[in-house]
Amino acid sequence: MSENLLELSGVHTHIAAYHILHGVDLVVPRGQLTMLLGRNGAGKTTTLRTIMGLWRASQGRVTFGGQDITQLATPQIAGLGVAYVPENMGIFADLTVKENMVLAARGARNVAQIDSARLQWIFSLFPAVEKFWNHPAGKLSGGQKQMLAVSRAIVEPRELLIIDEPSKGLAPAIINNMIDAFAQLKSQGVTILLVEQNINFAKRLGDTVAVMDNGVVVHAGSMKALADDEELQQSLLGLAL
Numbered sequence: 605m606s607e608n609l610l611e612l613s614g615v616h617t618h619i620a621a622y623h624i625l626h627g628v629d630l631v632v633p634r635g636q637l638t639m640l641l642g643r644n645g646a647g648k649t650t651t652l653r654t655i656m657g658l659w660r661a662s663q664g665r666v667t668f669g670g671q672d673i674t675q676l677a678t679p680q681i682a683g684l685g686v687a688y689v690p691e692n693m694g695i696f697a698d699l700t701v702k703e704n705m706v707l708a709a710r711g712a713r714n715v716a717q718i719d720s721a722r723l724q725w726i727f728s729l730f731p732a733v734e735k736f737w738n739h740p741a742g743k744l745s746g747g748q749k750q751m752l753a754v755s756r757a758i759v760e761p762r763e764l765l766i767i768d769e770p771s772k773g774l775a776p777a778i779i780n781n782m783i784d785a786f787a788q789l790k791s792q793g794v795t796i797l798l799v800e801q802n803i804n805f806a807k808r809l810g811d812t813v814a815v816m817d818n819g820v821v822v823h824a825g826s827m828k829a830l831a832d833d834e835e836l837q838q839s840l841l842g843l844a845l
């Protein structure tokens with residue numbers, strides 16, 4: 605079994621006439637939390653969408669668990685055990701929290717068909733999901749919506765969880781809850797890839813880090829090494845952690 609659950613090598617992505625990714629090399633080690641950092645427009649979201657097959661790589665290779673997934677369709681990639689929470693979170697505002705969860709569980713037509721031990725575990729990670737179970741998801745706060753989005757992604761067992769900016773717009777107290785939840789998920793053996801702008805969040809949770817700029821990964825290594833090196837942070841991100 606390879607130590608890297610996900611690997612991108614030399615990935616190029618074009619969006620219409622624009623050449624966005626210019627040969628991305630990225631590894632996500634199994635069982636670890638990998639942070640993908642970089643300035644606005646560096647290509648982080650495009651990288652996540654390319655992994656999920658939402659954009660098609662024009663060159664290069666994406667492998668998951670050793671299998672080449674570069675040409676697979678998004679539902680096939682999800683079916684292998686990859687969950688993706690996009691920046692807009694993909695929840696249905698007019699439906700209740702419960703209905704959002706039922707829709708996320710592919711095999712389920714009602715709550716009774718969702719694994720109840722798993723649901724209890726999700727409630728323990730994100731109490732707001734239980735508290736607002738029968739409320740329309742659109743009425744939740746930003747943090748609660750984000751928690752619902754992550755809950756939907758883990759309603760079935762997943763090997764890899766990919767989340768675009770989970771801390772965006774959240775209050776510090778909510779961010780702390782989110783950090784606890786990700787730490788627990790990781791302790792359950794879930795491999796996680798996060799895009800982050802919140803450097804503190806990245807520093808507290810990341811095992812591994814990759815930094816993008818202009819459509820390529822310009823730095824990869826341990827989060828701690830980057831967190832301890834202010835000069836490197838300045839040169840890569842234009843700020844100190």
Ligand SMILES: Nc1ncnc2c1ncn2[C@@H]1O[C@H](COP(=O)(O)OP(=O)(O)OP(=O)(O)O)[C@@H](O)[C@H]1O
Pocket residue numbers: 619622624642643644645646647648649650651
């Ligand atoms: N649909 C699109 N059409 C044209 N250009 C796009 C499209 N989506 C993204 N881009 C461009 O691709 C580049 C990378 O965008 P991407 O969203 O991947 O960056 P990012 O690192 O996630 O940045 P941010 O943190 O601002 O979301 C940017 O220059 C952006 O303008």
